[in-house]
Amino acid sequence: MTPITTFFRNLESKCCAACGQTMVEQAESYMTECFACQEKATHDAYLYYHTKK
């Protein structure tokens, strides 16, 4: 008999590594950040690349 708490703990383990928001729609994804944070990270990387001397 599997403890139900273990089941929910596994579900909750899939959260954004940046903001901690649960990523329900991306549960099957390999990504560790939600879409919003991925967009922000990509944008920041883009700015950094084009602003560095």
Ligand SMILES: [Zn+2]
């Ligand atoms: Zn996030």
